[in-house]
Amino acid sequence: MSAKAVKRTQVVVVGGGPAGLLLALLLHRADIECVVLERRSRNYVLSRIRAGVLEQGTTDLLRSAGVGARMDRQGLVHDGFDIAWRGAMLHIDLRDLTGGKTVMVYGQTEITRDLYDALDAAGVAVIHEALDVQPGDVATTTPFVTFHTESGGTQRIDCDFVAGCDGFYGVCRSIIPPAALETFERVYPFGWLGILVRKPPIQDELIYAHHARGFALCSMRNPQLSRYYVQCRLGERVEDWSDTRFFDELSARLPSHVADRLQRGPSIEKSIAPLRSFVAEPMRHGTLFLAGDAAHIVPPTGAKGLNLAVSDVHYLARAFIAHYQDRDDGLLGSYSPDALARVWKAERFSWWFTAMIHRFEDDGSFGHRIQEAEFDVLAGSKAAQTALAENYVGLPF
Incomplete structure (x- = not known):
């Protein structure tokens, strides 16, 4: 679908990283219309080197979205890991200690590629090199997003909701009035x-x-x-x-x-x-919902960044589906507290693991x-x- 053809949709997803692409796929599977706006080119997105240690819940959600086949063929299941200290090694047996749970090493770039392939097959619009993206009227029930492309000029998409999956430096969090947002940070x-x-x-x-x-x-x-x-x-x-x-x-x-x-x-x-820890709350402002790095950052020590983004997508997709299919807005109202409850637990773990294993002069x-x-x-x-x-x-x- 061309960028010019899209005048209105139900959800505009700002940001074409794994969080935005996965949210778009889950919405499509539920017959909810959406468009993804990504400021970089597809080749640039696929060239980014990022972490790839996936929690059990992340792999389960990718499978349920229909993008787990290549991951299961090529991903490396890890039953545990080692901590080196004083010249010795302490083995943490994840499978034994958690009753059979494991993690999987599978690169974020590969997840992104799998999501692109699925969205291409489904015909979901992913508009790359969307510049100067600006959500508008998000405090109302009639939000919209404007942007421009080199080929199509300035464009506007009207929508019901905006999903801000555009990262720590993205525009979506920045448009929330400071009085409506509280941030917490440790650098x-x-x-x-x-x-x-x-x-x-x-x-x-x-x-x-x-x-x-x-x-x-x-x-x-x-x-x-x-x-x-x-x-x-x-x-x-x-x-x-x-x-x-x-x-x-x-x-x-x-x-x-x-x-x-x-x-x-x-x-x-x-x-x-x-390395930094960062949380912005609440993760909702009117019809704008933040997810992933747009709302929180964790140190990479505990491998939680991508997994927290997937967690947010789980809660957000569930809320949108309840709104459109069941006419129930309860999960939209509880999205921020539901997501933040898990975010803060992951922040605590990443802070603890970082504090234990790094050298603080x-x-x-x-x-x-x-x-x-x-x-x-x-x-x-x-x-x-x-x-x-x-x-x-x-x-x-």
């Missing part, structure tokens, strides 16, 4: 320097490493594509980190018997991501001893490991 004094390398992972499961030099993470995208991170200072420049320097630093933060298995290679992507010797005690409690308590595992695989929707 961490470090970032993650990450590289992608076409080499087999160091092992089949993730390794989270605590070290006096800083945190490190050994992850993967597939059996031949590894993703590695090291904690770095804010203000560091990617240009100052050669591949050799990165791998030397990563090796120093891992137990020697693990570092010996590390396969080095030229990086095919390298970037630095600052300003905390001094007292803070470092507290971290050691925290790890000792975790290592010696199945109850503590169970709490970690339950949060890691994802709390129920």
Whole structure:
């Protein structure tokens, strides 16, 4: 469908990342009309390298949406992960501790590709390079969205609802009056320097490493594509980190018997991501509903960002379906508190895991001893490991 042909729809989804695309697909499956507006090109969206550790609830929802087949063929099911500390390894057995639940490693780019394929097949309009998107009259029952494209000029789509899935820097949250929105934020004094390398992972499961030099993470995208991170200072420049320097630093933060298995290679992507926690509430303003990074950010330590976006989509799609199919607006009214209840639990877990496993120089010797005690409690308590595992695989929707 061309952008010019769309004059009115039921839901305009602003943002064509996984959250927006999944919401559009779920609405289409329920015979609810929608249009997705994405400011970047399709190729750009598919080139973004993002996390890919999926909770059980995320994989279940993708399957129910009809986009789980390739994920189940190619995704890597993980029964647990390791925490490296003082040169030793503590194994967290997710399957055993949670009664059979696991996580899956499957790249966000691949999820996006699967969603595009499904939306293409369904004929759902995804308008790329939609510039200067501006929702209007969202405090009323007759909202609209304006935008322009190079080929079609300025356009307007009238709708019943606007779903803001346009990320932390998107327009949707910014149009909510400051008096109607409360924000909470914690900015961490470090970032993650990450590289992608076409080499087999160091092992089949993730390794989270605590070290006096800083945190490190050994992850993967597939059996031949590894993703590695090291904690770095804010203000560091990617240009100052050669591949050799990165791998030397990563090796120093891992137990020697693990570092010996590390396969080095030229990086095919390298970037630095600052860490922050952020929540905006409520997640609704009139007929505008926020979802995903537009409403909240978590540090990547607990792999909750994408999963929280999917959680929001679950609640929002459910609410729209109840409105259109059952003429029941109760779930629209409870969307924000329902979503935020899960958001804050994930924020707490990500804050706790980040605080335990990173190096905080300003905390001094007292803070470092507290971290050691925290790890000792975790290592010696199945109850503590169970709490970690339950949060890691994802709390129920």
